[in-house]
Amino acid sequence: MKTKRITDVVAACVLCATMCLTVTAAPLQKLTWDKNTWVAFDNTITATVDCPDPAATEWVKAHFADWYGSYAPKVASGKTGLTVQDGDEAYVAAVDANGMKIASRTLAGTRWAAYTLRQIAIAKRGTFKTEGMLLPTMNITDAPHLSFRAIHLCWFPEVRPQQIERAIRLAALMKFNYAIIEPWGMYKSEKHPWWPWPQANMTKDEVNRLVAIGKDIGITLIPQINVYGHASSSRGCTIKHSALDLHPEYEPLFEPGGWNWCLSNPETQRVLRELIAEMHENFGNPPYFHLGCDEAQRQTCPECVKTPNSELVLKHIAGLAEFVKSRGARAMMWHDMLIDKKDARWKGFVANGDSNATNLLARLPKDIIICDWQYSYDNMNETRKEWPTMTYFKEQGFSVACCPWMNDKSMKPMADHIVKIGGFGFIETTWHHLRGSDWQKMYMGAAHAAWGSPVSHEVSFQRSLRLIGQDMKVTDYLDTGFLNYQVPPSWWISN
Numbered sequence: 001m002k003t004k005r006i007t008d009v010v011a012a013c014v015l016c017a018t019m020c021l022t023v024t025a026a027p028l029q030k031l032t033w034d035k036n037t038w039v040a041f042d043n044t045i046t047a048t049v050d051c052p053d054p055a056a057t058e059w060v061k062a063h064f065a066d067w068y069g070s071y072a073p074k075v076a077s078g079k080t081g082l083t084v085q086d087g088d089e090a091y092v093a094a095v096d097a098n099g100m101k102i103a104s105r106t107l108a109g110t111r112w113a114a115y116t117l118r119q120i121a122i123a124k125r126g127t128f129k130t131e132g133m134l135l136p137t138m139n140i141t142d143a144p145h146l147s148f149r150a151i152h153l154c155w156f157p158e159v160r161p162q163q164i165e166r167a168i169r170l171a172a173l174m175k176f177n178y179a180i181i182e183p184w185g186m187y188k189s190e191k192h193p194w195w196p197w198p199q200a201n202m203t204k205d206e207v208n209r210l211v212a213i214g215k216d217i218g219i220t221l222i223p224q225i226n227v228y229g230h231a232s233s234s235r236g237c238t239i240k241h242s243a244l245d246l247h248p249e250y251e252p253l254f255e256p257g258g259w260n261w262c263l264s265n266p267e268t269q270r271v272l273r274e275l276i277a278e279m280h281e282n283f284g285n286p287p288y289f290h291l292g293c294d295e296a297q298r299q300t301c302p303e304c305v306k307t308p309n310s311e312l313v314l315k316h317i318a319g320l321a322e323f324v325k326s327r328g329a330r331a332m333m334w335h336d337m338l339i340d341k342k343d344a345r346w347k348g349f350v351a352n353g354d355s356n357a358t359n360l361l362a363r364l365p366k367d368i369i370i371c372d373w374q375y376s377y378d379n380m381n382e383t384r385k386e387w388p389t390m391t392y393f394k395e396q397g398f399s400v401a402c403c404p405w406m407n408d409k410s411m412k413p414m415a416d417h418i419v420k421i422g423g424f425g426f427i428e429t430t431w432h433h434l435r436g437s438d439w440q441k442m443y444m445g446a447a448h449a450a451w452g453s454p455v456s457h458e459v460s461f462q463r464s465l466r467l468i469g470q471d472m473k474v475t476d477y478l479d480t481g482f483l484n485y486q487v488p489p490s491w492w493i494s495n
């Protein structure tokens with residue numbers, strides 16, 4: 001297919017192109033491009049998709065139609081002659097005057113290629129409304145550093161559901177392939193309606209919708225329930241409790257104070273198994289289920305204290321992990337109770353366990369994935385290359401994922417360390433900071449670290465956020481940009 005060469009159209013904006021145009025995608029391993037030779041990316045060209053899975057061509061065809069409408073390029077299957085490096089998600093893409101080529105082994109690789117091209121494409125110049133897109137002539141060779149790349153999202157009552165969808169879509173566009181969703185009292189259980197807040201909007205239908213979106217865009221949603229500490233489904237600093245504040249009759253399921261579940265009560269296991277089954281099924285039976293387990297406190301109720309704490313905890317977690325396994329999935333859990341906070345080896349690292357931690361870890365089922373969250377306390381510029389707690393879990397026979405937060409300088413060294421020790425993957429935690437420049441810092445840093453590429457120019461975050469807004473057809477001011485408000489509404493009242 002012959003394509004139009006439109007360098008003359010670009011020349012109308014040559015100053016802009018020279019001064020501020022950044023050709024990049026986030027994340028991306030290797031791109032070579034010619035800033036002086038741009039070609040039409042519209043219905044005059046054909047994109048050739050070279051993939052053994054015929055679904056890949058159909059996916060590109062459908063999504064080009066969604067993204068570009070009447071000026072979408074034609075899409076056809078065919079041999080490109082391009083050589084793809086090793087890996088299921090690897091791809092190669094080339095754009096020149098003869099058209100566009102994408103080669104990959106899987107639909108996943110083809111998706112990442114399409115996302116990269118979409119992030120780079122800009123509207124043709126010189127018209128009132130968009131009449132087609134432009135791409136520079138270029139060659140891309142790309143593949144991820146780690147095969148498991150997750151974002152951990154918190155569905156707080158204060159977070160708009162639209163923001164959760166934006167976060168999921170943006171994560172996929174930035175080539176994360178999993179999103180762990182922690183409901184914070186917002187999962188509207190039909191089995192146990194007393195568990196969430198009354199205004200819970202993470203309904204079965206909404207989860208079905210998000211899971212379907214995730215399946216289409218290449219990101220698998222993983223449910224989470226905090227089966228030990230954090231049983232209040234609320235931040236500890238608020239002393240809120242999604243169950244006990246409004247339904248005190250369920251007090252026997254929790255330890256006094258409500259932060260922990262009561263582990264000696266057999267009803268607790270029954271309830272949690274029913275909740276796990278309900279959410280796991282609602283999420284489409286994904287291959288993982290996160291059991292939380294961070295920042296738990298020692299059991300204190302008269303029945304629990306009759307049994308050594310570590311025995312109770314082991315029986316509880318191992319039982320639930322086994323239940324998750326019986327459903328065809330692997331349990332994940334946070335690491336902090338599994339290493340002794342008094343052990344000098346972990347000085348400077350997150351460790352909340354007691355002297356029983358070593359024994360507890362040794363007896364836990366080895367197919368549990370340990371999610372080691374290290375936030376470089378007091379030193380957000382941390383760039384250490386060795387992460388001994390992660391090495392320790394690996395040496396004890398567990399799959400281990402590194403989990404940074406806002407310590408973005410640590411992300412790349414952590415990802416490199418996980419690759420070096422043959423670890424499981426990368427989970428970016430976001431907590432209550434999924435907004436503003438923190439959101440940008442976390443997503444950009446984590447996406448590049450997990451993919452294994454250097455952080456590119458910030459403009460790609462802005463462009464990516466706008467693209468997923470287009471996919472959602474947002475119409476509300478609140479669902480644009482990375483903040484709901486540019487000026488806090490309260491200012492207009494107090495001033």
Ligand SMILES: [Zn+2]
Pocket residue numbers: 254255261262263264265299300301302303304305
């Ligand atoms: Zn108890």
